[in-house]
Structures are given as C-alpha cells and as structure tokens.
Amino acid sequence: MAAHTALPRLDPKQLSVTWQVVNNEYVYENKQMALTELVIANKGTDALPAGGWKIYFNAAGDFVPDATSGNATIEQVNGDLYSITPNANFKAIQPGESGRIEYITKATVVNFTDAIEGPYLVWDAEPAKGYSIGNFVVKPFTPNYIGLVTPEVLYNQNKTIIDIPAEKLTKIIPTPVSYTETGGSFRLQPDVNVVTTHEAYKKEAAGFDAYLKKLFGKRTANKASNNTITLSYKAGLGQEGYELTVKPGAITIAASNNAGVYYGLQSLKILIPPSAVASAPAYAEIPGVNVADAPRFGYRAVMLDVARNFQSKQQVLKLLELMSVYKLNTLHFHLTDDEGWRIELPSLPELTNVASKRGHTLDSKNFLPAGHGSGPDFSNPAGTGHYSKADYIEILKYATERHITVMPEIEAPGHARGAIKAMANRYARLMAAGDKVGAERYLLYSAGDKSDYRSVQYWNDNVMDVALPSTYNYIETVVGDLINIYKEAGAPLPTIHFGGDEVPAGVWEKSPAYLALKKTHPEVKNTGDLWYYFYGRVNDILKKRNIKLAGWEEMALRKTKIDGQDAYVPNPQFANEGMRVDVWNNVLGGGQEDLAYKLANGGFQTVLTCVTNLYFDMANNKSFDEPGYYWGAFLGIDKFYSFIPYDYFKNADVDKNGLPVNRNIFIGKQRLTDYGKTNIVGLQGALWTETVKTPERMDYMIFPKLIALGERAWAQDPAWTTEKDPAKAAAMYNEEWSKFLNVLGKRELPRIAYYNNGYNFRIPKPGVILQDGKYAANVQFPGMVIRYTTDGTEPTASSPVYSSPVSATGAVKFRAFDVKGRGGNVADGVNNAPVM
Structure with missing residues (x-):
C-alpha cells in the first residue's frame, strides 16, 4: 500500500489495544498452539485509516508467519521486536468502533507475561517516529491446561505445613551452626554502650550505631550504661565466622576479622523482634542466646540483570542491604547485554550515550530499539537509564561497607549488540571527522561480514567479531576503566565476568577478519577454535592485572564429537587457570542435568546457578496471574529451600512443565565426586529482568526467595539431604520446611515489611477448597492474615478476617495480607480441580 504523504488526523493516544x-x-x-488477538478500539473523533501505519510491539514468543486473520501481516524486525502491517482486507476503524487482528503463537499461553508488550504506532508518512497509544490491556484469562495450580492445589500443598508457636522458633536466619537459647534477655535501648576491644572493628561498630539510630529514632550512647555490646577479636574463627553471646546486661560478639564481626552484628539485628522494626520503640528485648556460626559456602551471590530492564541506584542499594542481612556476599552485576549498556565508562562515552537508551529506531545508529515493552521514546525508565560513574562508585562503597563484592559482567562475545552498535556510532562519528585510525580502534564487527545467524533471543547482529584486533583494544579499555572506578571507590575487583553464553551457530563463518586470521594462526582451523582463541586472550588481559576471569558455563566447554555426534566437554585448556564458571543449565529433561557436576569434577571452580532451583525470574507456579518465564522451571520458594547442592538430582520432583519428573533422565549422568565437591565454590540466585519493569516487580520476584537462598548458601547441610530412607527424609524435610515457613511468616516478613522503608515481597495466594458446602482456606506462611468477601469484590485490608470455613453462597474470594495491609493475588472460592 502506498505511503500516505500527510499524517492522519487521529491522535494515537485515542487508541486502546487489548490483547486476549x-x-x-x-x-x-x-x-x-494458541489463537490470540489484538482488539484495536478507537476512542477518538477521527478514523484510524485502513492503511498507512504499522503497530510495533515486543514479544518473547514466536509467531506462525502469515497465520493471521487475513487483514494484517506480522513480521519480526529483530530480537523481540515485531511489526503489524494492515493489508487490503483491513477496514478503517471509525470513532467508537474497534477492529480485530487474530494471530497464532507457536506455544500455548500459560501466564500473562506471554502477552505482547509495549505496542506503539508509526505512520508510514513519518517512519522514524513512534507514538504511544492511549491504553494497552492484557485481558484476564482462565486457562485449562495440565499442571494448572488452582486454589485447591495450593490448599493441599499448604495443609502439610505445621503451625509452630513463635517462641519455639530459632530466632536467627540463616540457621547458625550452633544455637542455644539460655533464658533471660538483654534490653536494647537507645543509650546502649557499643565497645570495641579491637581497633579494626570500629567501622563495624559505627555502622551498628547508625542502625540503632534508625531503629530508635535517636541514639544517646552512654558509657555509664549497664547494657553493653562488646566487639572483640578471637583467633581461629575463619573468614566469616563469629561467636555471639547474649545475656542480661551484656552482648559479646567475637570474630577473627571484620567480616565475621559484621555477620555477628547481622545476627544480633535479626534477634531484635520484628515489632520493634515497625515503629521506633522505647526499647527491644533480645533473647539470651549462645551462638557459634560460620558459612557453608564462601561464595553466596545474587545476579541482577539491569541491562534488559534498568533498575535505579536506589533499588540496587535496597537489594544490597537485604543481601547483607541474610549474609549474601556477592552482587553479580549484569550491566550489559543486547538491550542495554548501563555503566558510564569515561574512555568510551558512546557506550551509554547510545546503548543506555531505547526507543523507536529503524537502524540503531543513535540508540537501541524498543525492547521488552519499553515503547517508542526515552521516557520509560526501564528501557532508558544508566549509572553515572558517581552512581556506580556510590553502589560500590555501599556494598563494600556491607562486605559485599560487586562483580561486573561485561557480556562477550555474544549478547553484545548494545556495545556493537555503540562502537559503530563511534566509528561513524570519527570517520566523518577524518580520523580513520581512531574510528577503527574499538570496532566490534567486520565490514562485509555476511554470516547468517539468529541468537536464542532472535538477534541477527549481536556477536562481536573476535578475529578483529580492535575487539581486544575495546576489552583492554573497558577493563582499564573498571579498574580505575573500583580503585576510586576503594572497592575490591578480584574478578570480572565476561559472559560467554548463547553464541549461536553460524557466527563468524563469513567474516573477512576470521578468514584472514586463519592464514596467520594455524591453531584456528574453524570458527569453533575462535572460542578458545578469544577467551585465551581475554584471560591474558585480566591475568596481567591480577584479576580472575569468570563466565557462564559455555566459557569452560570445548566442542568435540562423541560417536560422531556433537558434544561438549570441560575444556582442559582452561581447567587450571583459576576461572570461575556459573552453571545455569540443568533443565530437567534437557540432557544437561549433570553439567555443573561435570565441570566441577573436571577442575573448574563452579558456582551453582541452577535454573531448576535458583532463578528468581521463573514464575512461582503455573497460574495465569503469576508473572515470569517458565522455560526452565516453575520455581516457588520451596525450590530454593529444598536445593541440595551436592546432589540436586535427589529431590528433583517435577519437570519444567510442573509434572512428575521421569527419573530415568538421571541414568548415566555424572554424580559429583569428592574432588568435585571441593570445586563447588558457592550458590547464586539469578534475576533476569525481561519481565521485570518496576522496583515493585523486582521485589516481588526476589523476596522472600532471597531468604531461602541465604539459608541454603550459609547454613550447614541439613540432615534430610543425606538421609537414605525416602520416607524418613520426607518427614525430616517437612519438619524443617515448616519451621522455615513459620520463621518467614511470623518473624522475617513482618520485619522486612518495615525494614529499610519496606520491601514489596510476594504475598502468596491462599489455598481454598470446597468441603461440605463451605470454603476452607489456608496460606503458605503461617502468621499471615487471610481476609474474604462474599459479594464478588476483591478483599481489602478491612475485609473480614478468615478464622473458620465460609459458607459457599455468593461469590466468595480470599486474599492474604501482610502486617502493613498489602494484599497478594486473589483466590476465588470455586472448586477448581487440576486438569489431569
């Protein structure tokens, strides 16, 4: 259809789009598959023409080409960006009317994050400008699929949870190595005297002083006070170990270093009753205890992706604060990816000038395209944003004060579209200025490269050309700037993560730089050899600066053949280089269930970042109202808690579809050897943020799962993990699981509802079952309040409190609330049995 020469009169903000x-x-x-549709409603006073426009949108799923209602065409632009173009069958939408475009997705719909995102309109007469539409709605859908988690399913899961009186719960989490309540208590007051008998611990004492001032609203330290907290040195307690004694009038924390005394203070803070955190009290009673403690794993990490969707500095600081409370010590900061570059580097300003911005663009020359629903302009803070050098230094200082190391991740060679386009912008600018040498210094792609590929996320131009010398100039410069920033912040930089994941087949094959490199480097016989060439050089760059290299699992693998079939094995070239690898791929039924154990047995320092148990961004369960992806697993807090690092096959119970796992998949898989155990350096929970657009959603996906991660990474191996009798192991597990849930519901969630201005943690949907004409309800976290209505409205914080089964007359709804009156998802009182 010919482009219109003048813009239509309709204001796109008068359009409403509904996905259903x-x-x-x-x-x-x-x-x-799924047949879905877009309903375009015109609420303006002018018609939407029959043609002369496109609607762009983002979607994680794939579509059947041309399988539409016949009035439009859907085409992929690049990555997750698609366009809809009306054809000759499309009818103009008059004011007050609507039009429909049906299309087929290649998979069924599971939850609301399967919907399209961020639709916006572009007129053919103005192809370089996008216009936001007035409203976009995802219509609720009641699915009917195998494994659906209904309120009845939740009820039956929750009914095995034992309600335990709060006074019988261990009052420190993560669970200490040794914990004994001794009777009596210490009265913590604003005038408590904090004493350090070891000069080096004054910084930790000052930090605790600041906490007390926040807690009480004032601080009146009194050296004559009868109540004293003493921080003292004691040899032999290890890197992060401590001893804590609380008795009337005296608290003593002993440790062998600053980290140990800091974690002793964190345990002391956890002993403070959560009610004291809600409002400035006159005093707080702390129970008498004797504690001896040290972590199981020295590496306890959270991976936060801020490239896909950006999170503010303040939100990162909030995460760091709660990481420190639950004794996690590493922030793996995923700062760069195809969709964004989020840290200012003085030597390469184009990285943020170009790649920290997303909007409507057809060429990505000056900024990146809309991604993950970020829309047509820079106004969306999830799509556009970065940390200035000063911001990043503030983050580093904040983390260092809390004994958290911040490990930056600079994705390479794949997942690098942001950097590639930024350096292309730099090239064009300097070429225009006549500086050919300067222009080519940091170029990341070869002109004339006709290699054909698609990444897992559908990009066709997101891989650096590792045969180019300029790629290594870029890496040297990035590393140099990072070192300088960390030095200025006084923060450690022991490791830099260089990604390495998901480089697709087909890359580099037609690169002029690769073809030239082959002639001068006989060790490079095919594109597979470029992998080892690249990471060998990156490792050398870091070794010169006394920095260790980390990466995702693919970095440590070498492609080979077994019985004529392609296979990957641990790469002996890198096994003794001290590299650390994060292993995510243990998807049950995917064939790589034992990959982490292979790499650990093969000599690699291995961090378990298993998608089956430790991915914050996976949907909590199989329900339409639960956000998140589910390609690897459905992953509630139980998966974090039940993870067995040295034998995660043992209690793998359901597959990625939420169905009982076929245990035959473990036949022939490598088990972890005693040598391999020495190479499991720790655990990491990962939040990828494709579906995380706001601070509230980030809190929802991470908390309270982070507390379970802290428990599993710090606390000693529970007895149920090694019990050989399945029935005994199950009983032991349920007892400990119930204790953990009671600690959450009665102590930790009431605490973090108010702590540090409060966290928007996930409040679970109640379980509901119909019995004898009445609805019974329960909730996963004992101590939480359930409220209900009988008139079909959503329960609020003032609705009646559920205390006994409710008559099944009327439209009954149930909802759980936290101590601040925040409500979770609503459970309808209907007898929804799961589909079998």
Whole structure:
C-alpha cells in the first residue's frame, strides 16, 4: 500500500489495544498452539485509516508467519521486536468502533507475561517516529491446561505445613551452626554502650550505631550504661565466622576479622523482634542466646540483570542491604547485554550515550530499539537509564561497607549488540571527522561480514567479531576503566565476568577478519577454535592485572564429537587457570542435568546457578496471574529451600512443565565426586529482568526467595539431604520446611515489611477448597492474615478476617495480607480441580 504523504488526523493516544486469548487449544499443522488477538478500539473523533501505519510491539514468543486473520501481516524486525502491517482486507476503524487482528503463537499461553508488550504506532508518512497509544490491556484469562495450580492445589500443598508457636522458633536466619537459647534477655535501648576491644572493628561498630539510630529514632550512647555490646577479636574463627553471646546486661560478639564481626552484628539485628522494626520503640528485648556460626559456602551471590530492564541506584542499594542481612556476599552485576549498556565508562562515552537508551529506531545508529515493552521514546525508565560513574562508585562503597563484592559482567562475545552498535556510532562519528585510525580502534564487527545467524533471543547482529584486533583494544579499555572506578571507590575487583553464553551457530563463518586470521594462526582451523582463541586472550588481559576471569558455563566447554555426534566437554585448556564458571543449565529433561557436576569434577571452580532451583525470574507456579518465564522451571520458594547442592538430582520432583519428573533422565549422568565437591565454590540466585519493569516487580520476584537462598548458601547441610530412607527424609524435610515457613511468616516478613522503608515481597495466594458446602482456606506462611468477601469484590485490608470455613453462597474470594495491609493475588472460592 502506498505511503500516505500527510499524517492522519487521529491522535494515537485515542487508541486502546487489548490483547486476549481466543483459543488456547488451537490446532495448527497438527500442533497445539494458541489463537490470540489484538482488539484495536478507537476512542477518538477521527478514523484510524485502513492503511498507512504499522503497530510495533515486543514479544518473547514466536509467531506462525502469515497465520493471521487475513487483514494484517506480522513480521519480526529483530530480537523481540515485531511489526503489524494492515493489508487490503483491513477496514478503517471509525470513532467508537474497534477492529480485530487474530494471530497464532507457536506455544500455548500459560501466564500473562506471554502477552505482547509495549505496542506503539508509526505512520508510514513519518517512519522514524513512534507514538504511544492511549491504553494497552492484557485481558484476564482462565486457562485449562495440565499442571494448572488452582486454589485447591495450593490448599493441599499448604495443609502439610505445621503451625509452630513463635517462641519455639530459632530466632536467627540463616540457621547458625550452633544455637542455644539460655533464658533471660538483654534490653536494647537507645543509650546502649557499643565497645570495641579491637581497633579494626570500629567501622563495624559505627555502622551498628547508625542502625540503632534508625531503629530508635535517636541514639544517646552512654558509657555509664549497664547494657553493653562488646566487639572483640578471637583467633581461629575463619573468614566469616563469629561467636555471639547474649545475656542480661551484656552482648559479646567475637570474630577473627571484620567480616565475621559484621555477620555477628547481622545476627544480633535479626534477634531484635520484628515489632520493634515497625515503629521506633522505647526499647527491644533480645533473647539470651549462645551462638557459634560460620558459612557453608564462601561464595553466596545474587545476579541482577539491569541491562534488559534498568533498575535505579536506589533499588540496587535496597537489594544490597537485604543481601547483607541474610549474609549474601556477592552482587553479580549484569550491566550489559543486547538491550542495554548501563555503566558510564569515561574512555568510551558512546557506550551509554547510545546503548543506555531505547526507543523507536529503524537502524540503531543513535540508540537501541524498543525492547521488552519499553515503547517508542526515552521516557520509560526501564528501557532508558544508566549509572553515572558517581552512581556506580556510590553502589560500590555501599556494598563494600556491607562486605559485599560487586562483580561486573561485561557480556562477550555474544549478547553484545548494545556495545556493537555503540562502537559503530563511534566509528561513524570519527570517520566523518577524518580520523580513520581512531574510528577503527574499538570496532566490534567486520565490514562485509555476511554470516547468517539468529541468537536464542532472535538477534541477527549481536556477536562481536573476535578475529578483529580492535575487539581486544575495546576489552583492554573497558577493563582499564573498571579498574580505575573500583580503585576510586576503594572497592575490591578480584574478578570480572565476561559472559560467554548463547553464541549461536553460524557466527563468524563469513567474516573477512576470521578468514584472514586463519592464514596467520594455524591453531584456528574453524570458527569453533575462535572460542578458545578469544577467551585465551581475554584471560591474558585480566591475568596481567591480577584479576580472575569468570563466565557462564559455555566459557569452560570445548566442542568435540562423541560417536560422531556433537558434544561438549570441560575444556582442559582452561581447567587450571583459576576461572570461575556459573552453571545455569540443568533443565530437567534437557540432557544437561549433570553439567555443573561435570565441570566441577573436571577442575573448574563452579558456582551453582541452577535454573531448576535458583532463578528468581521463573514464575512461582503455573497460574495465569503469576508473572515470569517458565522455560526452565516453575520455581516457588520451596525450590530454593529444598536445593541440595551436592546432589540436586535427589529431590528433583517435577519437570519444567510442573509434572512428575521421569527419573530415568538421571541414568548415566555424572554424580559429583569428592574432588568435585571441593570445586563447588558457592550458590547464586539469578534475576533476569525481561519481565521485570518496576522496583515493585523486582521485589516481588526476589523476596522472600532471597531468604531461602541465604539459608541454603550459609547454613550447614541439613540432615534430610543425606538421609537414605525416602520416607524418613520426607518427614525430616517437612519438619524443617515448616519451621522455615513459620520463621518467614511470623518473624522475617513482618520485619522486612518495615525494614529499610519496606520491601514489596510476594504475598502468596491462599489455598481454598470446597468441603461440605463451605470454603476452607489456608496460606503458605503461617502468621499471615487471610481476609474474604462474599459479594464478588476483591478483599481489602478491612475485609473480614478468615478464622473458620465460609459458607459457599455468593461469590466468595480470599486474599492474604501482610502486617502493613498489602494484599497478594486473589483466590476465588470455586472448586477448581487440576486438569489431569
């Protein structure tokens, strides 16, 4: 259709787009898919023309080409960006009317994050400008699929949880190595005297003083006070170990170093009753205890992706604060990816000038395209944003004060589209200025490279050319700037993470630089050899600066053949280089269930970042109202808590679809050897943020799972993990699981509702079952309040409190609330049995 020469009169803000499921059991080419549709409603006074426009949107799923209602075409632009173009069958939408475009997705719809995101309109007459539409709605959908988690399923899961009186709970979490309540208590008051008998611990004492001032609203330290907290040195307690004694009038914390005394103080803070955190009290009673403690793993990490969707400095500081409370000591900071570059580097300003911004662009020359629903302009803080050098230094100082190391991740060679486009912008600018040498210094792609590939996220131009010398100039410069920033902050930089994941087949094959490199480097016989060439050089760059190299699992693998089939084995070239690898891929049924154990047995320092148990961004369960992806697993807090690092096969119970796992998948898989155990350096929870657009959603996905991560990374191996009798192991597990849930519901969630201005943690949906004409309800966290309504409205913080089964007359709804009156997802009182 010919482009219009003048812009239509319709204001795009007068359009409303609704996404909805038409048929989730649609059969197309003998496969079950989903028939969905967009409803475009015109609420303006002018018509939406029959043509002369496109709607752009983002989507994680793939579409059947041309399988639409016949009035439009859907095409992929690049990555997760798509366009809809009306054809000759599309009818103009008059004021007050609506039009529909049906299309087929290649998979069924599971939850609301399967919907499209961020639709915006572009007129053909003005192709370089995008216009936000007035409203976008995802219509609620009640699915009917295998494994659906209904309120009845939740009820049956929750009914095994034992309600334990608060006074019988261990009052420190993560669980200490040794914990004894001794009776009596210490009265903590604003005038408490904090004494350090070891000069080096004054910084920790000052930090605790600041906490007390926040807690009480004032601090009146009194050296004559009868109540004293003493921080003292004691040899032999290890890197992060401590001893804590609380008795009337005296608290003593002993440790062998600053980290140990800091964690002793964190345990002391946890002993403070959560009610004291809610409002400035006159005093707080701390129970008498004897504690001896040290971590199980020295590396206890959270990976936060701020490239896909940006999070503010303040939100990062909030995460660091709660990481420190639950004794996690590493922030793996995923700062760069295809969709964004988020840290200012003085030597390469284009990285943030170009790649920290997302909006409507057809060429990515000056900024990146809309991604993950970020829309047509820079106004969306999830799509556009970065940390200035000063911001990043503030983050580093804040983390260092809390004994947290911040490990930056600079993705290479894949997941690098942001950097590639930024350096292309630099090239164009300097070439225009006549500086050819300067222009080519940091170029990351070869002109004339016709290699054809698609990454897992559908990009066709997101891999650096590792055969180019300029790629290594870029890496040297990035590393140099990072070192300088960390030095200025006084923060340690022992490791830099260089990604290495998901480089697709087909890259580099037609690169002029690769073809030239082969002639001068006989060790490079094919594109597979470029992998070892690249990481060998990156490792050398870091070794010169006394920095260790870390990466995702692919960095440590070498491609080979077994019985003529492609296979990957631990790469002996890197095994003794001290590299650390984060292993995520243990998808049950995917064939790589034992990859982490292979690498650990093969000599690599291995961090377990297993998608089956430790991914914050996976949906909590299989329900339409639960956000998050689910390609690897459905992953509630139980998966974090039940993770067995040295034998995660043992209690793997359901597959990625939430169905009982076929244990035959473990036949022939490598088990972890005693030598391999020495190479499991720790655990890491990971938040990828494709579906995380706001601070509230970030809190929802991470908390309270982070507390379970802290428990599993710090606390000693529970007895149920090694019990050989399955029935005994199950009983032991349920007892400890119940204790943990009671600690959460009665102590920790009431605490973090107010701590540090409060966290928007996930409040679980109640379980509901119909019995004898009445609805019974329960909730996963004992101590939480359930409220209900009988008139079909959503329960609020003032609705009646559930205390006994409710008559099943009327439209009954149930909802759980935290101590601040925040409500979770609503459970309808209907007898929704799971589909079998």
